Amino acid sequence: MSGYSGTILRVNLSTSEIKKEELDSKLALKYVGGRGLGTYFIAKEVDPKADALSGANKLIFATGPLTGSKAPTGGRYMVVTKSPLSGTIASSNSGGFFGAELKKAGYDLIIFEGKSEKPCYLSIKDDQVELRDASACWGKKVSQATDLLTEASGDPKSRVAVIGPAGEKLSLIASIMNEKYRAAGRSGVGAVMGSKNLKAVVVRGTGSVESADEEKTKTVIKDILAKIKENPVTSTGLPTYGTAVLVNVINETGIYPTKNFQEAYTPSADQVSGETLAEKYLVKKTACFRCPIACGRRCQIDGVEGEGPEYETLWAYSADCGVYDLPSVIKANNLCNEYGLDTISAGATIACAMELVEKGHIKDDELDGTPLEFGSSEAIIEWTRKMGEGEGLGAKMAQGSYRFAESYGAAELSMSVKKLELPAYDPRGVQGYGLNCATTNRGGCHVRGYLISPEILSLPEGIDRNSIEGKSAWVKAFQDLTGVIDSLGMCLFTSFAIGADEYTSIFNAIVGQDWTTEKLMQAGDRIWNIERQFNLAAGIDPDQDKLPKRILEEAIPEGPSKGQASKLGEILGQYYADRGWTEAGIPTPEKLAELELA
Amino acid sequence: MLLEIRLFATFRHRRFKTKQMELPVGFLLGNLLKKLDISIKNVGILLVNGKHSDKETRLIDGDVVAIFPVVGGG
Ligand code: SF4
Numbered sequence: 001m002s003g004y005s006g007t008i009l010r011v012n013l014s015t016s017e018i019k020k021e022e023l024d025s026k027l028a029l030k031y032v033g034g035r036g037l038g039t040y041f042i043a044k045e046v047d048p049k050a051d052a053l054s055g056a057n058k059l060i061f062a063t064g065p066l067t068g069s070k071a072p073t074g075g076r077y078m079v080v081t082k083s084p085l086s087g088t089i090a091s092s093n094s095g096g097f098f099g100a101e102l103k104k105a106g107y108d109l110i111i112f113e114g115k116s117e118k119p120c121y122l123s124i125k126d127d128q129v130e131l132r133d134a135s136a137c138w139g140k141k142v143s144q145a146t147d148l149l150t151e152a153s154g155d156p157k158s159r160v161a162v163i164g165p166a167g168e169k170l171s172l173i174a175s176i177m178n179e180k181y182r183a184a185g186r187s188g189v190g191a192v193m194g195s196k197n198l199k200a201v202v203v204r205g206t207g208s209v210e211s212a213d214e215e216k217t218k219t220v221i222k223d224i225l226a227k228i229k230e231n232p233v234t235s236t237g238l239p240t241y242g243t244a245v246l247v248n249v250i251n252e253t254g255i256y257p258t259k260n261f262q263e264a265y266t267p268s269a270d271q272v273s274g275e276t277l278a279e280k281y282l283v284k285k286t287a288c289f290r291c292p293i294a295c296g297r298r299c300q301i302d303g304v305e306g307e308g309p310e311y312e313t314l315w316a317y318s319a320d321c322g323v324y325d326l327p328s329v330i331k332a333n334n335l336c337n338e339y340g341l342d343t344i345s346a347g348a349t350i351a352c353a354m355e356l357v358e359k360g361h362i363k364d365d366e367l368d369g370t371p372l373e374f375g376s377s378e379a380i381i382e383w384t385r386k387m388g389e390g391e392g393l394g395a396k397m398a399q400g401s402y403r404f405a406e407s408y409g410a411a412e413l414s415m416s417v418k419k420l421e422l423p424a425y426d427p428r429g430v431q432g433y434g435l436n437c438a439t440t441n442r443g444g445c446h447v448r449g450y451l452i453s454p455e456i457l458s459l460p461e462g463i464d465r466n467s468i469e470g471k472s473a474w475v476k477a478f479q480d481l482t483g484v485i486d487s488l489g490m491c492l493f494t495s496f497a498i499g500a501d502e503y504t505s506i507f508n509a510i511v512g513q514d515w516t517t518e519k520l521m522q523a524g525d526r527i528w529n530i531e532r533q534f535n536l537a538a539g540i541d542p543d544q545d546k547l548p549k550r551i552l553e554e555a556i557p558e559g560p561s562k563g564q565a566s567k568l569g570e571i572l573g574q575y576y577a578d579r580g581w582t583e584a585g586i587p588t589p590e591k592l593a594e595l596e597l598a
Numbered sequence: 599m600l601l602e603i604r605l606f607a608t609f610r611h612r613r614f615k616t617k618q619m620e621l622p623v624g625f626l627l628g629n630l631l632k633k634l635d636i637s638i639k640n641v642g643i644l645l646v647n648g649k650h651s652d653k654e655t656r657l658i659d660g661d662v663v664a665i666f667p668v669v670g671g672g
Contacts, residue, residue, distance in 0.1 A: 232642070233670035241607060243671030248606045252664040254648045265648075270615070274671075275607060295671075311671045450672050457670055458643060462650060496670045560648020 001025045002212035003065030003511035004033065009107045009129060011122060013196050014055060014114030016131050023108050029513070030596065032487035033064035033108065035091040036527040038080030041111060042089060043530055048538035052084035052188075053170060053195040055115035061102065061161070061201065064489025065511050068103030068289075069209040070217060072224055073491035075100040075289025078184075082538070084195075085172040085188035085345075085400050086418045086443040089534045092175075092189045093447070093486055094161075095288035096182035098203065101159040103489075105205025116197040121162075123153065124203040134199035141165060141338040142177045149202050158204040164340025167194035169390040171398035173345035173421075177337060181296075181307030182288070185342040187420060187442050188400070212512025220505045224498055228292055231497035233459065238295040238493060239285055243311035244274030246424075251319070253456055253465075254560030255429035257422075258319045259374050260351040261415045261550055264426040265559025268324040272314055276326060293493055301330045309333035309343070312446075315424035316347025321354060322374035332380045339388025345400055348421035350383050352401035352414050353393075361408040368392050412549040418443030418540060427551055427568075429561035430455045432463070432471040435571055436479065438545045441531035447492060449478035459496060468567050472575035480524030487527060526595040528579075529587050533597065542585030545572060599623045599659035601630075606666045609636060621657065628653030630663065642668030 008021045031037040038060040050056035059081045066074040077099030083090035102110070105124050112122075119134040136152075137145040142164040149160045159179060167174035167190030174190025175183045184190075193199075211217040228234045237245055250256045251269035258266045270276060277297065283305060286296030298307055309317070309329060313336070317329040336343045354374045356362045362372065370386070371379045386394025397404050401414040401421055415422050420443025427434030432451035440448040451474060455465040463474065481500055485492055488507060504520045507513065536542075546552065547568055555565040576583060580591035592598040601619050613634065621630070627646065631638055631653065644651045645664040657663065 232640070232668035236608065237667065237669040238671065241669070245607055245669045246671040248664075249643060249666055249669060252604070252606075252645050252648060252666075253650075275610065446672060452672065453670065456643070457668075458650070459668070459670060465650070492672070493670070560645075 001028070001511060002210050003069060004028050005103060005106045005108050007107050009110045011110060011112050011131070012114050013112055013116040013120070013198060018129050018131070028108070031527065032484060032523050034062045034067070034076070034078045034487040034489050035080060035483065036487035036523065037109065038062035038078055038091060039089055039527065039530055039534065041109070042080055042082060043534045046082055048082070048534055050082065052082045052087065052192060057082050057192060059112040059189070059192050059196060061110040063099050063103045063108055064487050066506065067489030068100035069510050070211065070221060070290070071490055071506050071510060072221065072228060073288065073291045073293065073494050074489055075291065076489045076491055077102065078486060079176055079189045081189055081192045083187040083442065084191050086420045087538055088418055088442050088540050089531045090187035090189055090442055091486065092184035092186050094176070094178055094182050094184040095491060096179040097289045098159040098161050098178035098182070099489065100289040101203045101205045103205065103209055104207045105203050106207055110201065112196060112198060115195065119197050119199050121149065121198065121200040121202060124201070126204070126206055138168065138199055139165065142340055143180045143338060145200065146180050149200055153202050153204065155204050158202050160200055160202050162200040163190045163193045164338060164388070166339045166341045166388050166398060167191055169398070170194050171341065171387065171390070172403070173342045173349065173398060173400045175340050175342045177340050181337055183337070183342070186344065186445065190340050211510045213509050216509040220509045224502055224506065225292060227497045227502070228494065233496040234293050234493065238293050241274035241278050242285070242295045242297045244277050244297070244309065244314050246311045247273040247314055248275065249456065250425060252560065253429065254556065254562070255426040256315065256319055257415070257424060257426045259322045260320060260355040260413065261426060261548070262355070263558055264429065264556045264561055266319050269319065271324040272318040272326050272329055274311070281326070281330060288491065291491065295493060299330055301327050304334060306330070306334040306337060308337070312423050313343035313347065316344050316351070317380050320347055320351040321380050323377050323380055325377045328377035328381055332384045335381065335384045335388060341384065341388055344423055345421040346384055346387060347380070348415060349397050349401040349404060350380055352405055353383070353397055354379070355413050356405060356408055356410060359410070359413070361410050366393050415548050415550070416444050417547060418544050420444040422548070425452055426556060426561070427547055428556050428566045429564045430465045431468050431567050431571065432474050434547060434566055434568055435471060435475050435575055438547050438568055438572065439475070439575060441528070441535055448482055449475050450482070450492070451475060451478060453496070466564060468571045472571050472578045475575060476578050479528055480521050483524035483527035484520055487523070522595070526597060529592065529595055529597055532587060536586065545585060599657070601657060602662045604662065604664045606664065607669055608667050609665055623659065624656045626653065627651055627655040627657060627663070630657065631665070636665065640667055642666050
């Protein structure tokens with residue numbers, strides 16, 4: 001079957017055994033690939049109650065059928081595992097070139113199981129696969145480790161996905177970084193890799209991903225490229241300013257969380273906006289594999305080049321921490337990339353710690369003389385470093401805001417859902433987005449159903465952000481479609497320009513199917529439900545479909561959205577009904593049978 | 599009446615970031631766009647005091663108008 005390579009690489013790190021298994025094509029189609037297929041294997045092979053940092057958990061690098069293909073932005077891969085941060089299913093997406101390289105080497109998935117005794121890495125050169133000693137790069141930061149491993153591979157075209165010191169030290173907010181700057185950032189996937197003593201995966205692939213119907217593929221791609229070019233977001237907005245263009249939009253609508261969500265507007269946003277970033281620090285824009293959009297930002301500060309910061313990072317380190325000094329934010333972002341820390345969770349955890357200081361929970365003598373109050377530029381840099389190094393109180397913060405705040409008896413000050421830190425929008429002023437955050441299977445996350453698009457950006461059409469009318473259907477549709485995009489191996493940003501019909505067309509052309517759009521969307525529904533089933537079995541009950549106490553109980557105090565409050569309680573029941581779940585939020589046997597999950 | 603106009607992203611080119619403008623009470627937002635030489639088809643988000651608005655919105659004294667081209671991110 002085209003699109004898929006047809007081979008799964010299974011690597012047992014306890015025994016060093018490496019096996020190549022055939023991918024069952026029926027199974028591949030049922031779960032599409034990437035996030036869906038990875039979740040299937042985790043659900044099948046990992047006890048949902050297993051300790052996520054034990055050898056019983058598995059770590060999957062999953063490509064989709066369009067990864068490495070001619071599809072625009074077809075370079076994405078997913079890291080799927082049980083999250084040590086949230087205890088939920090985790091799937092963390094990344095771009096760059098690593099995913100495409102893995103696919104071109106001939107693998108749909110790598111499944112890592114067990115635990116290596118000593119630091120090791122996996123080296124892949126097409127069909128030559130071996131585990132190697134990683135002692136020379138263990139302890140090294142991301143860029144140095146990447147350089148060492150590329151050199152050791154003897155091929156400058158090798159692509160490297162690596163953990164930094166944070167992942168090695170089992171920080172629960174550790175990321176996996178590929179090509180130095182691209183992150184599978186969320187849910188602590190880097191800690192799972194660290195727990196397995198697996199420093200990196202180095203891959204070089206010289207094959208190609210064929211289409212079932214080359215002519216049809218050409219026509220469909222032409223259409224998609226034209227739509228990307230016509231669409232102002234993908235043709236101008238993202239390439240000119242990157243994701244950071246959102247800083248001013250979200251702030252002007254009064255849903256820009258400030259000082260750990262205590263406020264939702266700041267008069268200083270423009271100092272740390274995408275416009276200012278482009279004006280002062282942008283060196284060039286960058287693009288992932290086969291991406292015509294190029295939203296990546298290469299920025300320079302004090303002679304050091306790095307990539308980013310993205311919108312979410314800018315927010316987490318600026319408004320959320322009350323810091324409006326762009327150079328410091330860029331430095332903190334670079335540190336996260338070097339230590340391998342999720343920038344959203346890291347910035348949001350510092351913001352939470354700042355509120356803990358403000359409210360008197362953290363005493364001065366715990367701080368080793370490092371400031372930790374809102375507004376301190378020194379704090380965001382130095383505490384990021386301490387988290388990365390696992391130094392002093394930084395080691396405790398590196399476990400994420402929930403555990404950190406809980407250790408002071410103030411878990412409610414962690415602005416997280418299912419222990420995953422919320423991103424850069426105040427759910428009180430955007431009801432559909434709030435519902436998505438409360439119900440997302442990996443916790444507080446925006447990219448599983450980006451309702452900000454219709455509710456704030458008026459894309460593909462504007463809907464009233466304060467109304468709950470029809471919102472649960474919107475949320476379900478966005479969540480299901482995102483599940484498919486994440487499983488195909490394309491970038492979510494293409495969805496500003498194209499819709500479910502185009503994803504169906506490109507899937508059909510490359511894989512050689514004749515699916516309807518409904519069938520594709522049903523696959524998204526299936527993926528959502530298998531994730532939900534895993535979470536329920538892991539003990540993540542539906543009562544976790546909620547938002548932080550502050551968001552549920554207090555209205556936005558000031559700014560353009562003053563007085564707006566969460567209406568989650570009024571729509572959650574409708575959402576469960578729209579999903580075909582019981583009133584208690586459990587998928588019904590009929591629903592599971594309909595999705596062939598029973 | 600006195601208004602505050604805020605422009606963002608590409609709309610700032612050859613215009614301004616923020617400006618106070620004196621206009622007759624009840625001035626139409628659509629006419630303000632014309633005055634600024636911004637074509638409605640390039641506008642993604644129109645906010646008056648943080649609320650989504652359109653070209654038919656009539657402005658009142660003290661309004662803060664924010665105008666964005668079509669943008670996205672996430
Ligand atoms: S839009 Fe941005 S994140 Fe997506 S593939 Fe292109 S460069 Fe990468």
